[in-house]
Amino acid sequence: MNAGKKPCLSGRGVTKEFGFGRNKTVAVDGVDFDFYEGEIISIVGESGSGKTTLAKMLLGLINATEGDIFFQGKKRNIGSHRKKKEYWKSIQAIFQDPFSSYNTFNKIDSVLLDCIRMRGGGRLPREKKIELMTEACSFVNLKFEELTNKYPFELSGGQQQRLMIARIFLLKPQILLADEPTSMIDACSRTTILDTLMQLRDEIGMTPIFITHDIGLAYYVSDTVYIMERGKFVESGTADQVILNPKKPYTQRLINDVPKIYEEWDLSTV
Amino acid sequence: MKHTIRQVFRSGKFVVGFSIFMGILLIVTFYPLIIRDAPLKIIGQGTFFAPGIYVNVYDSMGSPHYTILLDDAAAKRIADKLDDDDRQAIKEWLVAAGISEDAIEIENTESLLDLWVNNFDPTTRIPGMTNADRNYYIRLNTALDGLLSTEGAIVASVNPETGALEEKGVIRQTDYVNVNQVPNVRVLPLGTDNFGRDVLTELVQATAVSLRIGIVAGLIATFIGLVLGLVSGYIGGLVDDVIMFITNLFIVIPSFVLLILISFSIGQEQRGAFTIAVVIGFTSWVWTARAVRSQVISLRNRDHVNLSKLSGHSIAHIIAFDILPYIASYVVMALILQISSGILAEAGLSILGLGPRTTDVPTLGLMMNWAMIYQAHILGKWWAYFPVIIVIALIAFSMNLMNTGLDQVFNPALRD
Amino acid sequence: MGNAVLEVNELTTKYITRFGENIYAVDHVSLKVEEGKSLGIAGESGCGKSTLALSLMGYYFPPLYYTSGQIIIDGQNISGMDPDEVRKAILGKEIAYIPQSAMNALNPTQRIINFIEDVIEAHKPYATKKEIYDQAKSLFEVLGLPAEVLNKYPVELSGGMKQRTVIAISVILSPQILIADEPSSALDVTSQKMVIKMLRNLMDSGLIKSMIFITHELPLLYNVTDDIMVMYAGQIVEKAGAHEMVFTPIHPYSQGLMGSIMVPESGLRDKKLTAIPGVPPNLKNPPSGCRFAERCKYVMPECRVTSIPLRDAGGGRAYRCILPKEFLMEAYERERGER
């Protein structure tokens, strides 16, 4: 099914270890993957399975202990600060915990202005910038006039998370690593926001990579689902294959644990 | 920000510490504006004048005299002149002259003098008394006679032409002057020191100088520690290794030893207060650097720093805007501690005689040093050193209080 | 009917921003939680759920201010009480609160037992370390948490374990009522399930008498709580039993919420989930009429005129809309059938 598509991000034997000796944790354990351009990918797994660690390696925020990461078919080279900056123009992220993602000393405007500057719009007239920011906010059901001049801690958790997503609409990266992007957003806005993200993907050919616990969401949005267990991908395939007909007991257990509303939810299994 | 400051001022500990410190600061600023004496001016010819009000005797003769009749004035005067040794000697003589020991009350000046006036006879020979002793008693008797007389004293001056004494006036025993009308009265609340300098004036300036030394030293130490800590914590790798190596060197050699060595090698004459402050600053940044570094290491992997990276900010920008504000409260607390330990370090150095040169300005340490050299503590001249200790303790105490207060506000244990 | 552990009448609270604007994040909210019952709160993000939680506890620290209304906890009226007093007398003992994202806010340099010591010492200054440890250990055993956790640092715990530990810490003083603000949103399904099991266990064993659970995960609410309350722009828009709320929502906004539940079933990908376009009103100066009017597909001119009261819908249900419930329920059924 991936014939003719180019992988935009691949990994071979990517490994990350934390600590030494007795305290050593292998957070990501030699994973191989090819994420194809334009495809929607979900990575699902228990907490502590290494999803965030993998995302940080893909973003170049931490170095892999071992293994190679390939970006657009070539081995990734982000040695210098300048190259990193260039790399981050094409790959962006939404972090897991919105409460700790913002510098509490900076106003919200500066978060969005940084994005405009990053896209080379630093010299745009002020009205144009405000227009851009207002538009980005409207994609995530926020009103810029209500946010301007506020500090992040004056927003609710969900509003902070939406603002994080609004950045993406300004940055328009090729690859988006979204770590639990909608965990604090109500079901209804979640749908709206996912839909607009999908529109953005269609417009600019972005490759979104969702990292999530929400199996319903993974199933709803993604083309390919990767299941991660203790630093390894144990199962992968199309959403229908993996989520409706899981092969591995680990995946089966995860899916079984999803809270049910149409049938009895068996609490005795944990 | 405003809210945090309000919270800081709600912390009882901080407020107490802050008030003490501000009090000291106010005194230090306003005292010199009122008392305009040079603090190191020697005013007293002699050492260690006790605290008190000093009234000019010459002026008091010239000021209006008032007659006040007080019954116990004479008794007090005599009591003041008769010291314990004299009383003991009188008792011995009376006992030897056959007065019963029970009748002699050594503390009761009046009855003792009565006995003496009625019984003393210079011609009485007492067995075992040397000639010197006899002369002493005769002298004592003459002195007491003078005291007991109710005559005033005549003040005379020498006529420059004739060389004869001319009577200027009589001072009677019942004459008083109003202190307010005497043009020259000097209050020495803490007396004078061994050089005859007013201790209070000296102490106020010493406090000011010591605070300045502490602040300069604290600023230097905090600045160096902050920069090194930020750089080594954030950049890590080889830079971190080098900085940590230097830091560890400084830890192996205790900074006070280093301080002594540097201070010693500079030489007494080159050591001004500012030099000492700089030296203290340069030797005490170590723990600030380590503490800042460990804070930075825990901050540098936070998501807000990652977000800043992803937004294309430079390392300098990230350090300045994403790391520094988060440790600012911590740095303020470190600065306060550094100031107070800088003051103590200066005191320590000066006590060892390695402080700033003694000719320009006093410092708290130098005052302690002088008091020690001139043995104020052995001679019981408490005013020369005790107030200094109190001031040092107050400064250290107030700064530590402020620090704990800040700590409670900035690092609350899991809020609820 | 059990007796009410918590009763709130017409509570209104506001944030005063740095610019001096009033933001009424909780607007005339009334609710009642009875002994042995649990209440779920869902709603648009930013509609005031977390603020309601803070307000319920009398936790009025700037910029949050109490405006009007009554809060009665266990027969004691705490509205208007000094927040510092409330913190000492009520928090932890009467009401326990788990803030949103609490598990990420644990001080990384302290062991779990230190947090427990802090909590207990605030109320029992003379408790010895040994007593505290024993008390914590027995609680952890009851809740099925390993006692070794007590000596670990937060970073050494997995997300699920950390969240369960936070819950255990917060109920150590056996409060009447536990308020959990999105305790499960950062957890994987298995850990979520364990947290839910633990919360149920807490209720069943009588360690807490009642619970308020705030989350966006509607299937979870459905499985945990007896009643569900939906909030929109600072107001309650619908109250109902959990089952009724999930299957037969009345208010157009609740309908939108329930219609966008994602359950991994084969039909989901082809289904068009409800998306409600538009933005909730600014709480600084909300519209005088229905606050949902801008986004409602049934909106009529009358909706925008006066404020819409909460209407009784029978069976303990209430909703805030001028349309009759039959009409709304039928419309929902029809739509669901279509999808």
Ligand SMILES: Nc1ncnc2c1ncn2[C@@H]1O[C@H](COP(=O)(O)OP(=O)(O)OP(=O)(O)O)[C@@H](O)[C@H]1O
């Ligand atoms: N900086 C670090 N130092 C040491 N260990 C770490 C560090 N970061 C992560 N780990 C460990 O690596 C493992 C994987 O963590 P990671 O955060 O990637 O998990 P995750 O899948 O994102 O979990 P969650 O769903 O809870 O976010 C965990 O065991 C964690 O304890």
Ligand SMILES: Nc1ncnc2c1ncn2[C@@H]1O[C@H](COP(=O)(O)OP(=O)(O)OP(=O)(O)O)[C@@H](O)[C@H]1O
């Ligand atoms: N400190 C503050 N100053 C001013 N306004 C605030 C402050 N905190 C929250 N708000 C505003 O109050 C409203 C309610 O916020 P609250 O945190 O209660 O929402 P919430 O329902 O818990 O949302 P979420 O589900 O996203 O957590 C929001 O519109 C928010 O912008």
Ligand code: SF4
């Ligand atoms: S009152 Fe009108 S606008 Fe409001 S929800 Fe009902 S129909 Fe919609």
Ligand SMILES: [Mg+2]
């Ligand atoms: Mg994670």
Ligand SMILES: [Mg+2]
């Ligand atoms: Mg909230």
